[in-house]
Amino acid sequence: xxxxxxxxxxxxxxxxxxxxxxxxxxxxxxxxxxxxxxxxxxxxxxxxxxxxxxxxxxxxxxxxxxxxxxxxxxxxxxxxxxxxxxxxxxxxxxxxxxxxxxxxxxxxxxxxxxxxxxxxxxxxxxxxxxxxxxx
Amino acid sequence: xxxxxxxxxxxxxxxxxxxxxxxxxxxxxxxxxxxxxxxxxxxxxxxxxxxxxxxxxxxxxxxxxxxxxxxxxxxxxxxxxxxxxxxxxxxxxxxxxxxxxxxxxxxxxxxxxxxxxxxxxxxxxxxxxxxxxxxxxxxxxxxxxxxxxxxxxxxxxxxxxxxxxxxxxxxxxxxxxxxxxxxxxxxxxxxxxxxxxxxxxxx
Numbered sequence: 001x002x003x004x005x006x007x008x009x010x011x012x013x014x015x016x017x018x019x020x021x022x023x024x025x026x027x028x029x030x031x032x033x034x035x036x037x038x039x040x041x042x043x044x045x046x047x048x049x050x051x052x053x054x055x056x057x058x059x060x061x062x063x064x065x066x067x068x069x070x071x072x073x074x075x076x077x078x079x080x081x082x083x084x085x086x087x088x089x090x091x092x093x094x095x096x097x098x099x100x101x102x103x104x105x106x107x108x109x110x111x112x113x114x115x116x117x118x119x120x121x122x123x124x125x126x127x128x129x130x131x132x133x134x135x
Numbered sequence: 136x137x138x139x140x141x142x143x144x145x146x147x148x149x150x151x152x153x154x155x156x157x158x159x160x161x162x163x164x165x166x167x168x169x170x171x172x173x174x175x176x177x178x179x180x181x182x183x184x185x186x187x188x189x190x191x192x193x194x195x196x197x198x199x200x201x202x203x204x205x206x207x208x209x210x211x212x213x214x215x216x217x218x219x220x221x222x223x224x225x226x227x228x229x230x231x232x233x234x235x236x237x238x239x240x241x242x243x244x245x246x247x248x249x250x251x252x253x254x255x256x257x258x259x260x261x262x263x264x265x266x267x268x269x270x271x272x273x274x275x276x277x278x279x280x281x282x283x284x285x286x287x288x289x290x291x292x293x294x295x296x297x298x299x300x301x302x303x304x305x306x307x308x309x310x311x312x313x314x315x316x317x318x319x320x321x322x323x324x325x326x327x328x329x330x331x332x333x334x335x336x337x338x
Contacts, residue, residue: 026185043243044182044209045154045223080154080223082211086180091206093184111151124220125326128155128245131216132319135174135311 030097047078047111054107159226161250162258166308167226173314175212246321247273272325
């Protein structure tokens with residue numbers, strides 16, 4: 001294919017370019033909210049754990065497909081906020097809001113990573129060292 | 136809507152592991168994502184956060200009219216040390232000059248690796264400075280690129296003006312064993328800093 005062919009085809013294939021950003025603005029999924037109502041800011045490594053009530057998230061008609069997908073992803077194995085953001089290809093801030101909704105609905109709960117003031121816990125650090133050596 | 140999940144799968148509540156994080160910082164192209172990938176049990180994932188530059192420390196007036204957002208990207212990996220203990224490694228892509236604005240990333244971090252390339256030591260200054268100021272335990276790992284001139288560790292320490300207690304190790308970011316040693320060094324350093332009455336793990 002010549003360069004001329006490519007340049008002729010390109011506009012037809014994609015009427016927008018990367019400069020346009022995402023076609024759906026990320027925070028449209030949160031209805032414009034940029035922070036969750038939950039008390040704690042969710043850490044990147046906070047794990048999202050489904051509650052028994054989340055067995056069939058599709059039943060709740062107020063949930064968006066993204067909410068349902070978060071619950072489903074966590075059902076297999078608790079997922080961190082970072083993993084969910086990467087898996088859903090959404091900014092971390094958007095995932096925080098969506099997870100906050102699920103916490104409010106008591107469909108999931110979130111583990112709190114050890115707060116910095118309590119770190120480093122010596123016994124945990126020793127376990128990490130032993131675990132790394134055993135890898 | 137069917138989810139293909141049997142009800143019996145919910146009998147056992149999922150284990151809720153303790154999660155910890157170690158940061159991997161350094162200049163562009165120094166091998167941070169390579170390092171993460173060498174020990175991660177998953178292919179490094181990328182996550183992004185949209186930051187408002189309004190949160191940026193204002194040191195000149197040009198920032199005011201250019202108030203905009205910037206996207207900070209992080210590559211991360213996961214190491215399940217035990218069923219109930221999971222370590223996440225977060226690498227900071229070097230082209231993002233604003234990664235250090237993502238202060239929350241550093242919050243609660245067990246420690247950090249500053250990956251350095253002796254050909255571009257100045258690229259690691261910002262990361263060293265950042266962790267020093269926040270009192271986050273860190274270890275400098277010199278990534279020994281093929282063809283790069285080797286310098287004695289003491290010379291590199293001097294060039295980086297490291298405090299005596301900060302460890303400097305040579306590593307190969309592509310090598311799993313080498314990266315494991317770097318991470319052990321970080322956690323051992325964190326253990327020493329945890330308190331004067333606490334001795335490092337023997338062996």
